[in-house]
Amino acid sequence: MKKLIKKIFFLCFLFAIPMFAEEYYEVVVLGGGPGALTSALYLGRFGLRPVVIEGGLPGGLISQSHLVQNWPGEAGISGLQLIEKLHSQAEENGSVFLAEEVIDVDFSKRPYTFTTRDLLHPEKVRKIVASFCIIAMGTRPNRLGVPGEEDYWGKGVANCAVCDGPLYQDKVVAIIGGGDAALLEADYLSEIASKVYIFIRKDSFRSREEQRKKKIVDRPNVEVRYLTTIKEIGGNKDQVTHVIVKNQGKEEKIPLDGIFLAIGATPNSHIFEKKLALDPKGFIQVGRDLQTSVPGVYAIGDIIDPIYKQAISAAGDGAKAAISAHKEWLSIPKKELAKKGGKEPSINRLKVEEVQSLSQLQKIIKESKVPVVADFYASWCAPCKMIAPLFEEKANEVEKSFRFIKVNIDILDNSYHIQSMPTVILFKEGKEVTRKVGTSEISNFLQNLF
Ligand code: NDP
Numbered sequence: 001m002k003k004l005i006k007k008i009f010f011l012c013f014l015f016a017i018p019m020f021a022e023e024y025y026e027v028v029v030l031g032g033g034p035g036a037l038t039s040a041l042y043l044g045r046f047g048l049r050p051v052v053i054e055g056g057l058p059g060g061l062i063s064q065s066h067l068v069q070n071w072p073g074e075a076g077i078s079g080l081q082l083i084e085k086l087h088s089q090a091e092e093n094g095s096v097f098l099a100e101e102v103i104d105v106d107f108s109k110r111p112y113t114f115t116t117r118d119l120l121h122p123e124k125v126r127k128i129v130a131s132f133c134i135i136a137m138g139t140r141p142n143r144l145g146v147p148g149e150e151d152y153w154g155k156g157v158a159n160c161a162v163c164d165g166p167l168y169q170d171k172v173v174a175i176i177g178g179g180d181a182a183l184l185e186a187d188y189l190s191e192i193a194s195k196v197y198i199f200i201r202k203d204s205f206r207s208r209e210e211q212r213k214k215k216i217v218d219r220p221n222v223e224v225r226y227l228t229t230i231k232e233i234g235g236n237k238d239q240v241t242h243v244i245v246k247n248q249g250k251e252e253k254i255p256l257d258g259i260f261l262a263i264g265a266t267p268n269s270h271i272f273e274k275k276l277a278l279d280p281k282g283f284i285q286v287g288r289d290l291q292t293s294v295p296g297v298y299a300i301g302d303i304i305d306p307i308y309k310q311a312i313s314a315a316g317d318g319a320k321a322a323i324s325a326h327k328e329w330l331s332i333p334k335k336e337l338a339k340k341g342g343k344e345p346s347i348n349r350l351k352v353e354e355v356q357s358l359s360q361l362q363k364i365i366k367e368s369k370v371p372v373v374a375d376f377y378a379s380w381c382a383p384c385k386m387i388a389p390l391f392e393e394k395a396n397e398v399e400k401s402f403r404f405i406k407v408n409i410d411i412l413d414n415s416y417h418i419q420s421m422p423t424v425i426l427f428k429e430g431k432e433v434t435r436k437v438g439t440s441e442i443s444n445f446l447q448n449l450f
Helices: 002-023 034-045 079-092 161-168 180-189 210-217 311-331 358-367 382-397 439-447
Strands: 024-030 051-053 096-098 100-106 112-118 125-135 139-141 172-176 195-199 222-225 228-235 240-247 250-255 258-261 265-267 297-299 372-377 403-408 423-428 431-437
Touching: 002 125, 024 034, 024 112, 024 311, 034 051, 034 079, 034 125, 034 311, 051 100, 051 125, 079 382, 125 311, 161 180, 161 258, 172 180, 180 195, 180 210, 195 228, 210 222, 240 258, 297 311, 358 372, 358 403, 372 382, 382 403, 382 439, 423 439, 431 439
Parallel strands: 024 051, 024 125, 051 096, 125 297, 172 195, 172 258, 195 222, 372 403
Antiparallel strands: 100 112, 112 125, 139 265, 228 240, 240 250, 372 423, 423 431
16 A cells, blocks of 8 residues: 555656646746836846736736826836836846736645636636745726616726827816826826816715815816716717716716726735635735735735725835745745746747838728738727737738738827727728727637637
8 A cells, every 4th residue: 555655656746847847936926017026026136036927917007007206216107118117127137927817826735826828828728836926916997887888898988098098189088086096087188188077976086185186176178076976878889978977866968978987996806715815805914024824925016905005015015025935935945845947938929010101001901802900009008018919929820811910090090980999900801890999809809810
C-alpha cells in the first residue's frame, strides 16, 4: 500500500512540474489601474517579476477621465496618458502583462490557482499558479435599472463622458447623479454640449468639492434639477430622444440627445464570494498590511475602499501591498514555493490600414471587392484601445475574405452617425449591413466573423 501511495505521489509530481514550469509566477496582480500598476512596479523592482492580468478595462476607470488634476507632480494629464506612463514604468521594471481576465480563483491551497480567459480569444482558458496575489480589480459603474436604459445603451445612454462626450457637440445631454464623478462629467460636457441637465435624486449634491460645484453650476448652459428621479428613457429605436423624470410626484418628458450615468459603483468582488472575507456591500476586508483573510493574498484600491476611492490612494495601497508581499516572500523558505518558469506571451500583430480622409473612406466602401470592416475610434477613447489588438488579430485571420480598416472619427462629418465609441461597422457592396457598439458587442461580432 505504501509503495502504491509513493508511486501516485511520484506520478503527480512528474505531471505537476511541467504544468507549473509553464504557468508559475511569484505574484499575480489582478487589475490594470493605478493601484495594480504601482504594485507591479514595486514587485518588479524587488525582482519578483509579477504577471499582471489586466482584465476587461485595462487602465481601470481613471483611463476614462479626460483630465486628472490631482495626481501629484502632474498639473493636468489625461487618465489614459497617466496610465500609459505607469504601464511603461512597470513593464520596464520586469512586469509581464496579459490581456486576460480572471474568471475563477482557488485559494484552498498554496500556491493558489487562477483561471483566466483570453480577452481576444474567449474560448482560450488557462490556469496560472502563484504563491502571492494582489487584487486590484476596482469597481464597475452602477446602472439605473429603468425602462429604456438597456435598449438605448450605446445609443445615447453611456457612463463615460470622455469616451462619448465629443459626439454631443451642441446637443442636449443629462447627467444623473450628484457625486464628484457627476461634476467631472458636467465640467467636461458643458464645454461641448449646448445644454447639460444634472438630475439629482436628493435636494443636494453628494460632492463636497465646493469650488468645483460652484464653477459648474454657475455655467449658463448647466441646469441642476434636485429631488428628481428618472422614470424612463425613451427614443426612436436608433437613438435616445427624451427622458421622463419625476419631481415631487409630477412627471415631465424632457427632450434630449444623450444621458450619462454617474451614480456610483459596485466592487468587482463576486468571484471572491465565500473565498475571501467581504463586507455586506462586497468590499474585500483587509488588515493594516492590506492582507485579506487568505495568507499571501492582498487587496488594494477601490475594491477595498468605500470612502476615498482615489487613484492616488489606490497607488499608495499598491506600494504598501507590494512591500508586505515582498516581506512575506523573504520569510518563506523558497523550496516551499513552486518552481519558476512563466513565459511571456508573444502576440504577432499586423497593422490594420488607417484611412486618411473621408473621401478615401467612401472610396474604399464603394469599391472594395470584399466586405469592409471599419473600426471607428478616437484617440481619447480607452475602450477603443482595448478593441484594437483584437481587431488587428482578426484582420490577419480573415485577410483574404474581408478588408479591415480603422477610421479616426476626427476625419468624419456626420454621414456615418457615429454615436458611441468604439463602433465597428460591416459594409457589403457599399452599404452598411451590421453595426456593433461597445467592447463586448464588438468582441462577440469579431469572434464570429469568418
Ligand atoms: P458617489 O457614490 O459619490 O455619488 C453617486 C451619486 O449618484 C450620488 O449623488 C447618489 O445619490 C447618486 N445615485 C446613486 N444611485 C442612484 C440611483 N439609482 N438613481 C439616482 N441617483 C443615484 O459616486 P461617484 O462615482 O461620484 O464618486 C465615487 C467616489 O470617487 C467618491 O468618493 C468621490 O469623492 C470619488 N471621486 C473623486 C473624484 C475627484 O476628482 N476627486 C472624481 C470622481 C470620483 P445619493 O447621494 O442620494 O446617494
